[in-house]
Amino acid sequence: MKKSTVDNWDSIEKNWREKLDSHEEVVPGAIWEQMEKKLDEKNKKAYPFIIHRRQWSWAAVLLISFGLTWWQLSNTDTPVVGEKVSSKLTSKIQVPRNELATTGNLEDNIQIVTVENPKHATAISPGEIHSAVSKEIPEELKSSPFIEENKPNSNPIILADNRSTEKENPALLAKEESVELLIDIQPSQANNQEKVNSYVPEPSKKRNSLFARVVKQLKQAIDxxxxxxxTLKQGDPKLENSIHQVANTYIKTEQVVQRTFQF
Amino acid sequence: MSKTLLPFKSEQELIQACQKQDRRAQQIVYQINAGKMMAVCKRYLGVGPDAEDALMEGFMKVFSKIDNFQGQGSFEGWIRKIMVNESLMKIRKTANRYDQDIDETYDVAHPEDALMHLGVEEIQNLILELPPGYRTIFNLYAIEGYSHVEIGDMLQISEGTSKSQLSRARQILQSKLKELQA
Structure with a gap:
């Protein structure tokens, strides 16, 4: 067996090691791009929930805040302006304020009273209107000349067709300013074949439309x-009047979710 | 290629961000180390796609195993070790180059002084001219600083084979230098 000669090799190799230690080669730029793709694929496979957790958290925020607000509102007995005041059929009567102010007599206003759904309207005495107004109409409307000037009497109000009324009374065409009253009107017996409820905005439909909006928001959040x-509040009087509650609940829930997921 | 740690304040912070799979942190780690690690891979695998593959796969391993880095030793040293292992795996896949069980050592002449004054490129080229088996063991022993026992474990060869192949590598280097000087 021959002996190896390593006298100065150690020092040479040390010299080479020091020189090569800081040596660098040029790296093609495409390598990082390929690596990024691989890392993305790997993360998608390994952590599908983590990748989308931000989107899911937005969806969770929306869902929780909406649920809490809905629950909060459903447990509130405070009457809301514009809400249906009874289970009976509610029709809208629009009376120009200037007409009311000048005439001050309900009988004079017979021609200008219009009903949205004349089929289901029947004769109502002014006394019934007065009692309905005094019970259900907000304070600011109670001060209207319409309320003050008209006392209950036996003269019935004839509810006319909207189009014919407009023809007869051109003053209505202007409609510069009107007082909107909500009055319960009993359906007439003769026209009772058609269901009364079909003319009332169904609560279930309102919920569906709101639900559809929530679903749309959730899809957006996930994408x-x-x-x-x-946009959730649009068309919903409860949410429109209590949007600050929605906002507060939303922000609080968002903070909780962010703390939980540690963004 | 920018080699700043920014926006991270320290290497520790950078590593922690990488452990959370932060893409910006991963890119910075790559930018800082890719050049050096490419040189390591080329020293084992030569110029070609194998070195680039080893670099890429090595960095993928760095990012996936970064939780295992405990802060003992330098981060660059840890990455280098991964790159060396990746290069060895590439060599193993292509052929078994360590099947020669040679216990015989070779007579290597006293090294020329000229070897001390070679530039980096010349050293790199000389090493690359070695046959793959000798080159691997010379790299592991002379450049990376592994012992023959460690090399034997890494390459599944005997300690004697590692020693003999190192002797042979030195002999070839010596003769190559003489060819250059002639």
Whole structure:
């Protein structure tokens, strides 16, 4: 067996090691791009929930805040302006304020009273209107000349067709300013074949439309698109009047979710 | 290629961000180390796609195993070790180059002084001219600083084989230098 000669090899190799230690080669830029793709694929496979957790958290925020607000509102007995005041059929009567102010007599206003759904309207005495108004109409409307000037009497009000009324009374065409009253009107017996409830906005439909909006927002959140929670309130008087509650609940829930997921 | 740690304040912070799979942190780690690690891979695998593959797969391993880095030793040293292992795996896949069980050592002449004054490129080229088996053991022993026992474990060869292959590598280097000087 021959002996190896390593006298100065150690020092040479040390010299080479020091030189090569800081040596660098040029790296093609495409390598990082390929790596990024691989890392993305790997993360998608390994952590599908983590990748989308931000979007899911937005969806959770929306869902929780909406649920809490809905629950809060459903447990509130405070009457809301514009809400249906009884289970009976509610029709809208529009009376120009200037007409009321000048005539001050309900009988004079017979021609200008219009009903949205004349089929289901029947004759109502002014006394019934007065009692309905005094019970259900907000304070600011109670001060209207319409309320003050008209006392209950036996003269019935004839509810006319909207179009014919407009022809007869051109003053209505202007409609510069009108007082909107909600009055319960009993359905007439003769026209009772058609269901009365079909003319009342069904609560279930309202919920569905709101639900559809929530679903749309959730889809947007999951897709990573910006979410505008204010669109949820559109068309819903409860939410419109209590939007601050919605906002507060939303922000609180968002903070809780962010703390939980540690963004 | 920018080699700043920004926006991270320290290497520790950078590593922690990488452990959370932060893409910006991963890119910075790559930018800081890719050049050096490419040189390591090329020293084992030569110029070609194998070195680039080893670099990429090595960094993928760095990012997936970064939780295992406990802060003992330098981060660069840890990455280098992964790159060396990745290069060895590439060599193993292509052929078994350590099947020669040679216990015989070779007579290597006293090294020329010229070897001390070689530039980096010349050293790199000389090493790359070695046959793959000798080159691997010379790299592991002379450049990376592993012992023959460690090399034997890494390559599944005997300690004697590692020693003999190192002797042979030195002999070839010596003769190559003479060819250059001639």
């Amino acid at each position: 990573g698109e910006p979410v505008d929670w204010q």
